[in-house]
Amino acid sequence: MSGQASEGSHISDEEWERFLAEAGQDGSGSAPKEPSARARMVTARLREQEARGEAPAVWRAEPGRPNAQARRTRRRRVWAILGVPLAIVIGLVALKPSLLPGDPFGPGAPDDSAGSTLPAETARPTGPPSEAAPATATLDDPFAGSPAKRYADGAAGIVPPKATAVGAFSADQVAQALRQTRELLVDANLDPVTLRGGRPEQALAVIEPQQTELIDRLDTSLRRPDKDHDPLTMFSRFDPAEVRPAGDVVKTRGRMTFEAGKEGSLAVHADYTFVYPLVKAGDGVSEVARTVVRRVLDVQLPDPDRYRVTPDRISVERYDQEIGNSACDLHDGFLHPSFDSDSPSGPAPSGSAVDPYDRSRTLDPDEDKACGTVTRT
Known part of the structure; x- marks a missing residue:
């Protein structure tokens, strides 16, 4: 009304x-x-x-x-x-x-505008989102007290821009590249099979098969993860024996852009944050924790007149990530969220504290990856 x-x-x-x-x-x-x-x-x-x-x-x-x-x-x-x-x-x-002046209906009166979904992100934010009202996450409201409460649900938050022709690439070819970039992101970060530790077949299927070194590295990381072969660099995975989703919604926020790349290529840039609400595995548990993962992905369509390429595949040029609220001294291929009720364990964080919701920051692939802390989840 x-x-x-x-x-x-x-x-x-x-x-x-x-x-x-x-x-x-x-x-x-x-x-x-x-x-x-x-x-x-x-x-x-x-x-x-x-x-x-x-x-x-x-x-x-x-x-x-x-x-x-x-x-x-x-x-x-x-x-x-x-x-x-x-x-x-x-x-x-x-x-x-x-x-009416004051609060005629009491302090619990809801503000519909505060709970509405944010409009799509079309440019890099100028700063972090404001602090949400303090609230405890519950099974009924797992995003309470988090900026993610106003993020879009799952794949609805990954909306490619309208495709137009770029250089030698038609609007249809650009649309195909945007669509495949979205498929990679969805399968790598939102698909229930992937989140339970399964193999992200659709994400792997859209990658240029001639990128053999990348495909071999990802395949090894999925089969035998270790410090040098970590699937978390591209895929979000949780150990079902340790945690399970708190509900069926993962919140998503980000943007996708495209432009003419080097040597006649098409360059697509994606920058998305995924927020996962979780509870410990088992019966009768209700404490909710959230893990926040930001992923930056750069893909290309090389100029087919200059390079030998596979039709309808994308080449991954860069993939980077920032993970909030997960143990950083384990290399078993899973994200390990921390709960408030957990006793402190492992070495003390040595890195700086960051706000995982601050999407105004640029992720530097060469920055120090020391284990740090997050200011909120």
Whole structure:
């Protein structure tokens, strides 16, 4: 429902003045007049009747005081005059309660605008999102107290831009590259099979097969993860024996762009943040933790006139990540979120504290990857 009054609720000034004029035509505003001789005679006769106990009931009202019928008529006129503006005020407040001062419905009154989904991100933010109101994440509301509460749900948050022709590439070819970049991101970070530690077949299928070194490295990381072969550099995976999703929604926020690349190529840039709510595996658990993963992906379509390429495949030029709330001294191929109830373990973090929701920062692939802390999840 709109917060504005409809056109039919408006009363013009001319209508209002006419209404007041008509409502006031009861003669009450006229000047008092001297009683006529006949009126004085009637008054005297009535007083004589009253002395004998014969006066009619209406005369028993005090001089100058209206009788009961007159009072009822006047009250109706007063309510008629007050009723229209009062109805208008009540209608406006019903449509928009914020017009009333203070908090008339108590501190728990919801603010629908605060819970609405953010519009799509079209450019790098200028700073981190503001702090959300303090709240504890629960199974019913796993994103409480997090900026991710207003992020889009899952794949709905990965929206490629409208494709246009670039250099030697038609709009259809650009659209295909954008679509495959999206498929890689969805399968690598949102697919339930991948999140449970399965093999992300669709993500691997869109990569240029001639990138044999990359494919071999990813394949090894999925089969035998270690410090030098870590699947978490491209894929989000959790150990189902340790944790399980808190609900069926992963929140997503980011953007995708494209432009002419080097040597006649098409360059696609993707930068997305994924927020995973989790609980410990087992029955009867309710404590919720969140892991935040930001991924930056650069892919290319080389100029087919210059390079031998496989049709309908994309070449991965760069992939980088930043992970918030996961143990950084384990290399088993899984993300390991920390819960508030956990006892401290492992070495103390040596890196700097970062805000995992600050998408205004540029991820530097050469920066120190020391284990640090996050300011919020």
